[in-house]
Amino acid sequence: MSPVFPMLTVLTMFYYMCLRRRARTATRGDMMNSHRTIVSNSRTSPLNAEVVQYAKEVVDFSSHYGSENSMSYTMWNLAGVPNVFPSSGDFTQTAVFRTYGTWWDQCPSASLPFRRTPSSFQSQDYVELTFEQQVYPTAVHVLETYHPGAVIRILACSANPYSPNPPAEVRWEILWSERPMKVNASQARQFKPCIKQINFPTNLIRLEVNSSLLDYYTELDAVVLHGTKDKPLLSLKTALVDMNDLEDDDYEEKDGCEMDALNKKFSSAALGDGPHNGYFDKLPYELIQLILNHLSLPDLCRLAQTCRLLHQHCCDPLQYIHLNLQPYWARLDDTSLEFLQARCVLVQWLNLSWTGNRGFISVSGFSRFLKVCGSELVRLELSCSHFLNDTCLEVISEMCPNLQDLNLSSCDKLPPQAFGHIAKLCSLKRLVLYRTKVEQTALLSILNFCAELQHLSLGSCVMVST
Numbered sequence: 001m002s003p004v005f006p007m008l009t010v011l012t013m014f015y016y017m018c019l020r021r022r023a024r025t026a027t028r029g030d031m032m033n034s035h036r037t038i039v040s041n042s043r044t045s046p047l048n049a050e051v052v053q054y055a056k057e058v059v060d061f062s063s064h065y066g067s068e069n070s071m072s073y074t075m076w077n078l079a080g081v082p083n084v085f086p087s088s089g090d091f092t093q094t095a096v097f098r099t100y101g102t103w104w105d106q107c108p109s110a111s112l113p114f115r116r117t118p119s120s121f122q123s124q125d126y127v128e129l130t131f132e133q134q135v136y137p138t139a140v141h142v143l144e145t146y147h148p149g150a151v152i153r154i155l156a157c158s159a160n161p162y163s164p165n166p167p168a169e170v171r172w173e174i175l176w177s178e179r180p181m182k183v184n185a186s187q188a189r190q191f192k193p194c195i196k197q198i199n200f201p202t203n204l205i206r207l208e209v210n211s212s213l214l215d216y217y218t219e220l221d222a223v224v225l226h227g228t229k230d231k232p233l234l235s236l237k238t239a240l241v242d243m244n245d246l247e248d249d250d251y252e253e254k255d256g257c258e259m260d261a262l263n264k265k266f267s268s269a270a271l272g273d274g275p276h277n278g279y280f281d282k283l284p285y286e287l288i289q290l291i292l293n294h295l296s297l298p299d300l301c302r303l304a305q306t307c308r309l310l311h312q313h314c315c316d317p318l319q320y321i322h323l324n325l326q327p328y329w330a331r332l333d334d335t336s337l338e339f340l341q342a343r344c345v346l347v348q349w350l351n352l353s354w355t356g357n358r359g360f361i362s363v364s365g366f367s368r369f370l371k372v373c374g375s376e377l378v379r380l381e382l383s384c385s386h387f388l389n390d391t392c393l394e395v396i397s398e399m400c401p402n403l404q405d406l407n408l409s410s411c412d413k414l415p416p417q418a419f420g421h422i423a424k425l426c427s428l429k430r431l432v433l434y435r436t437k438v439e440q441t442a443l444l445s446i447l448n449f450c451a452e453l454q455h456l457s458l459g460s461c462v463m464v465s466t
Helices: 004-033 236-244 253-262 278-282 285-292 297-303 308-314 334-341 363-373 390-399 416-424 440-449
Strands: 037-039 042-044 050-054 057-061 125-146 151-157 172-177 189-191 202-209 219-228 322-324 349-351 379-381 405-407 430-432 455-457
Touching (some): 125 151, 125 172, 278 308, 285 308, 297 308, 334 363, 416 440
Parallel strands (some): 322 349, 349 379, 430 455
Antiparallel strands (some): 037 042, 125 189
């Protein structure tokens, strides 16, 4: 027999022993990695410092079905461990937003949509949750118990709400986003989207929802944040997600970045003095304005850098008759308002909903903007704008004499005495005071002086006696 065969046999046995040794080592390592120690509502792994924790507190939200004086169907039910999951059905212990379907937008008191709203911005409501420990997120699980499918975007914030020192910078990063899609099931599910990696730890997570495709109210039971204490290495899977974020069909990551451009690009004077502008030199001024009217705000920022002619058109106040800044809430600040100020002297519809929180917009910055741009305002949306105070409402009442539509829903930090200023807006036809601290005295004054008022929303106004 050839001596080659014994040698092959020895090599085969040696290879088999190595495989057995490696398998035994891997098994022992897997057993150690699977070990968890539970601390309060989180569990960690001693080897990879993985933390799994439920929400500690609900710190902000745009609406809920329940009352401010109750726990039934309120956003506060999202804090802590699940109350209902994995059961399915309609339970009062869950978190429920105020609307579903399209009927809310079709009722007589509904406002018309803003022009120039990016098609990628579809969010209707939101809720912000804090967690005990700051981690680098690896997964976010949403426990949905009834009519799932409303969550369309998940974000993380760099600010720690429990830190005694204010952060030098507040950043919001999109972990996952998707356009609204109909889910043909009403049973409970654990929603586990594939999130992207971020380069900062977080314990503040924001869910944004769109319920327009639902047949009934969606109900959420809990949110679970998975993460590591140490910054993980960038994986191939995460890199692929990041590449997808560059596509035009994805959500508004790139539009968010363009809010920084509002602070710089519009003010740039470094434009070439080219001798010709092509066919644009032959077009009437009004026709160019009509063409540019189809562009979004970030696109106007980009176009303003091409030549002096288009810069002039992009800065024309007629381009800002309707100005919707809500899609850019994560980056809009005093500097943004300052650079937009000169272009908004003719603005009639202004949407600042969800903006200015955590110090992004100051009372003085808002007041300066309205003193220049408030005279022509007919409609002002300020839902969930928590920077508002008594001074802001006084400025609105003095600088916006033509205001007909005012939305202050979920501005729950406004003091009761601030609402007395609204009585000075004698042209008001629509007033939304949902989830505010308006009192009966201010309300009677508003009803007395605002004779043209047609639509008044007082949902969850617990300081108004019935």
